[in-house]
Every structure is written in structure tokens, then in C-alpha cells.
Amino acid sequence: MNRRNFFQISTITATYLLVGCDSKSKNEVTEETSQSSMSEENQSNPKQTNQKEYLPFSQKLQFPEVINFNDTQQAELTAQKNEIFIYPEKKTEMFTFSGELPNPTIRIQKGDKFHLIFKNNLAKPTIIHWHGLIVPEDMDGHPKDVISNQETYEYSYDLNQSAGTFWYHTHPHGRTGKQIYHGLAGMYIVEDEQEKALNLPSNEFELPLMIQDKRFDKEKQLIYKEIQQDNNGVIGDVVLVNATPFPYHKVSSRKYRLRIANASSVRTYNLSFEGLKSFTLIGTDGGLLEEPIELESVLLSVAERVDLIVDFQDKEIGDTVTLKTIGIEGAVNIGLNPNYPALDASMDIMQFKVTQKSKNTLQIPQKLLPMKRLKEDDAIKTRKITMQAGEGGTWTLDNKKFDTSRIDQKVKLNTTEIWEIKNTIHMIHPFHVHGVKFQVLSRDGDTAIPTDKGWKDTVLVRPNETVKIIMQFTMPGLFLYHCHILEHSDNAMMAQFLVEK
Ligand code: C2O
Ligand code: CU
Ligand code: CU
Secondary structure, X not given: OOHHHHHHHHHHOOOOOOOOOOOOXXXXXXXXXXXXOXXXXXHOOOOHHHOOOOOOOOOEOOOOOEEEOOOXXXXXXXXXXXXXXXXXXXXXEEEEOOOOOOOOEEEEEOOOEEEEEEEEOOOOOEOEEEEOOOOOXXXXXXXXXXXXXXXXXXXXXXXXXXXXXXXXXXXOOOOHHHHHHOOOEEEXXXXXXXXXXXXXXXXXXXEEEEEEEEOEOOOOOEOOOOOHHHHHOXXXXXXXXXXXXXXXXXXXXXXXXXXXXXXOOOOOEEEEEEXXXXXXEEEEOOEEEEEEEEEOOEEEOOOOEEEEEEEOXXXXXXXXXXXXXXXXXXXXXXXXXXXXXXXXXXXXXXXXEEEEOOOOOOOOOOOOOOOOOOOHHHXXXXXXXXXXXXXXXXXXXXXXXXXXXXXXXXXXXXXXXXXXXXXXXXXXXEEEEOOOOEEEEEEOOOOOOHHHHXXXXXEEEOOOOEEEEEEEOOOOEEEEEEEOOHHHHOXXXXXXXXXXX
């Protein structure tokens, strides 16, 4: 498919009606229903009862429950349909792992045993994948391992991976987009001694933030794929953080650690903080960087994670700092639903309200953790993978649609390879590989991006760009690689590789 075809699709469907964020009185319940014992809670907006529009930053940021494998031997998650208060005035039908949203965050120490029973109470088959974790094939949540309604799947593996911010989500073929969009995703945090020794902000100063954009109808129900263009990826006009639209969070004037995961369908965010000159990137998908990098903005495509330090030290009580996407300059939006903010649009995400002065002056170390660089000379092979638009609105890798019965690449255990990912399409595609972590060697055509410096499992590949990655295969078995735009991998931009002993 070329640009012209995309353009035709977009004009044909341009008459589609906007059904996103409608206006409804809600704010009289917003603050009353928030479960807080803090007394300043009622002072924040005296005019709110007459608000007709949805007021951003009127609902509190929620934090997931934690499943900590320090305290528990075995956990349970059940995929199920539930009615959840996303907005305070009306429940929304969602999918959850435990009856509530946000879904629990998993915390585990390097070297510990992960043991979890997964039950499927959804009508359709599904399976959980632990994104970024290097686990045996039958623990990885490959779509071939889906379980049907009422069935269970037992996960049990030793977690032997360095500290980092990962996530989990369901992975049935053809329905991953719909299931994640309806809620089936959560954070997965690995801790280790090396990272602990760095004394980074922790407990209430370490915030897991899962970002997703969605669309709601007048009844506050989710709208998923509806028109052909949505096949290119579902974009929304409401940004949820930990399952709350445009939330706020009260902070004190000190450093915070934000672990941000993009669990959206297609949107790449260009994250920035209005009210702060800069922030510090300390980690990427696979863990901490060698040294902190100071930035004004950072790109985060679907499934990528960034670990940030933000410092509110110079802020006074009453000041606010807004996390937003400032949009991607020059982003091509052809083929995306024109009724919602495009990828170059600036959008608010959440707001930090400074409500307390702090004397804490914690310093972030100049050196974080050493990172072993994989050497090009050690690579025994270079493979080329091409991202292509297929016929009839499909998406492909190397012009082939995903097929569980086909093995697309065979690699040897413990060897190192270079993969060159070439994007021939005018859209950004996040390229993800299961069962390994990799490093980015180079990008042709465009400048490097800061997250290229760290361990990755998902890399953003810009239009007409070729990204070279290097990786060593340490886990035998059959794994996936795919575009992580959910509607692309569902249809059918995904392939398999076998790591042979
Ligand atoms: Cu987020 Cu195939 O994974
Ligand atoms: Cu994955
Ligand atoms: Cu894609």
C-alpha cells in the first residue's frame, strides 16, 4: 500500500462522527467520592459543581495493588469482564485481571521464583505474556498457548533478570488489541541489590504510570475499532493513567522516580513536563542506563518503558507540573482516524500538584549501572527484517502474515546476531522481540534517540528508517517478534523465531 491509497481511505471515512469525550456534569461527585483522608482535598476547586465539561486533573491518580513475591509464594489473576468506575458518574465495561483497575503491579526480586495461576473467565481464549522477561517458551504466553473460558494456566519460573520496569498483557492472536484496550495490562517490576544500592526514590516517591489513550461514547462505554482506518491503529482523545482519565497527583517539592509504560494501541508519546525545564532519563525497557541523561522530552512508542527522575525541588506549594505529549513534529497521520487527536497533537496526560515543601535533597548518582556492550564483531549473522504494508489493509513483516505453523527465523542458542529492521511504511512502528533484550547499534536516516542508549526489548522505527539492533539469544525455544502497534500485530505483523540448542 502506498501513500496515495492511505489518503483515499482517509477521505472516504472522514465523515465518521466524533463520539469521543462528551460533556457531562460530573464534578460534583469527583472530589466527594475520592477516597482521601487528607484535609486539603476539598480546597482544590471551589467552582467545580457548575462544570459542564469534563475537567481534566479532577480525578486522583490511582495506584495498583501490589503482588509482591517477597510476601507471597503464589498469586492468581483471572481475566474477566467487570464494570469499573473510570469516570465517577457511570461505570464502564472493562476487562480486568482481578475485578478492579488498575490491575495489580507485580514486584519480584531477581533470583526469586515466580508462580502464578491464570484463569480465563472471558468468553474468548487468551493467555498472559510477561513483556520483556526472558522466560522459557511455555511461560512466555505465546498465542499458541491460549486457554479457553474457565481454563487455567500455571506459570512457574525462576526470575533471573536484572532490575527493570516491565509489563504484562494478554496475547491471543487477533484479539490482543481489543483485550489490552479494554484493560488487560499491568506493570511488572523487577528489583535487585545493585539497583537498591543506588538509593533511588522509592515507596511513595516511586510512581508506576501506565499510559493509554481511549475513546468513550456518551454512555461512558469504550469504543474500539469501528472503521477501516482503525486497522492502522486505534487512537483516542482521552488519556488514562493507571485507568483514570487525566488524573492529578499531589507531590512534595523533591525528586520522584516515574516508571512510565506506554500500553496504548498505536500512539507514540513525546513526553515532556510543562512547568519543568528538564527531567532525567535513568532507565529504558531492560533496566538502568550507565549514566543519567538530562532531557526536555522523550519519545515513548507502544510497549516501551522509560524510567525517569523528575525534580520538583524548586516548586512552591500551589505550583503544578503537567505531564503531556508535545506531539511528534512532522508525524504522518495518514490512515489514522481523523476524528481524534493525531500523533503530532499536543495532549495533556496528568498533573502533579505541589502541596508540600520538602527538605529532601537526595542526589542521583552520576554513574548508575555498568552495561556490557554487545560487540558487532561477535555477531555471527546479520538478518534483515522489512516492515511492509500488505494487501487489503493488512500489515506484514517481510511480506508475510503471521502464521503459527511457520518458523520465520532459526537462530542458535548463545550466539549473537545483528538484525536490521527496515521500515518501508510512512508510520512509526515499535519493533519488539520476545525472549531477549537487545541494544541499538545505529539508525540510518535520522538522529539517534536517547532511549537507544539502554537495554531494549522494543524499539521505535521511524518512517523509512532502518534500525540495527544486536542481541544474544540466551533462552531456547520458539518466540515471537512483531510490531507492537496492537492492531498491526493482530493483523498480522508478527513472526516467529526458533532458538535452537
Ligand atoms: Cu508486549 Cu508480544 O508483546
Ligand atoms: Cu513481549
Ligand atoms: Cu506496525
